[in-house]
Amino acid sequence: MAQQERAVRTRRAVLEAAAAVFAERGYAAATIAEILHRAGVTKGALYFHFDSKAALARGVLQEQMATEYHVPRELKLQEWVDAGMTLAERLPREPMLLAGVRLSADLQGRDVFGSAWPAWAEMTGSLLAEAKERGEVLPHVVPEETAQVFLGGWIGVQFVSQAVANWADLDHRMSDLFNHLLPAVAAPAVLVRLDTAPDRGARVIAEVGRKPAASLAGVNS
Numbered sequence: 001m002a003q004q005e006r007a008v009r010t011r012r013a014v015l016e017a018a019a020a021v022f023a024e025r026g027y028a029a030a031t032i033a034e035i036l037h038r039a040g041v042t043k044g045a046l047y048f049h050f051d052s053k054a055a056l057a058r059g060v061l062q063e064q065m066a067t068e069y070h071v072p073r074e075l076k077l078q079e080w081v082d083a084g085m086t087l088a089e090r091l092p093r094e095p096m097l098l099a100g101v102r103l104s105a106d107l108q109g110r111d112v113f114g115s116a117w118p119a120w121a122e123m124t125g126s127l128l129a130e131a132k133e134r135g136e137v138l139p140h141v142v143p144e145e146t147a148q149v150f151l152g153g154w155i156g157v158q159f160v161s162q163a164v165a166n167w168a169d170l171d172h173r174m175s176d177l178f179n180h181l182l183p184a185v186a187a188p189a190v191l192v193r194l195d196t197a198p199d200r201g202a203r204v205i206a207e208v209g210r211k212p213a214a215s216l217a218g219v220n221s
Contacts, residue, residue, distance in 0.1 A: 057113035076131035088174035089201030092167035
């Protein structure tokens with residue numbers, strides 16, 4: 001058991017170090033040597049878990065999807081908003097997410113290690129499909145199309161926020177994105193109930209921190 005725990009800690013240390021290096025330097029400029037130095041592990045330990053730099057990049061992309069803050073809500077559209085707003089709150093502070101942004105936008109590298117964009121679009125499409133089944137969205141809405149439109153807007157919001165404010169205004173820009181898109185998606189009776197405030201992500205994260213995991217299934221907005 002102790003050996004298994006060490007292996008888990010080592011893998012996590014390697015992923016966190018790789019994420020930090022990828023976020024700062026991008027995939028092409030990142031080196032295994034620097035990742036090893038930051039992780040404080042041996043080359044053998046790293047290659048036990050990841051057999052290449054590309055495998056490390058894939059691991060980072062997979063890890064960011066595994067750390068999503070999700071609280072079930074009465075409204076599936078609120079779950080969608082919460083997913084976006086918590087991501088906007090976390091992204092500037094978490095190298096794993098910052099690395100995912102940079103890796104996903106690497107048009108040369110994505111053929112080697114993939115991208116997080118399809119997974120984010122799939123999650124959005126799934127939530128919108130459930131919302132449509134519940135009558136939360138307007139009849140003309142096609143979940144998969146809306147998911148792709150939202151993905152494009154979200155990617156743009158990220159890059160503009162990084163360029164003009166070093167991520168400081170990302171929560172406000174994400175709130176604006178939802179406020180402009182939701183009237184074309186949500187049924188009017190649902191739209192007025194949605195919380196898209198810039199501090200929504202911070203409040204959801206605080207809520208998750210206060211509640212035992214077993215109790216989250218019964219949480220409503």
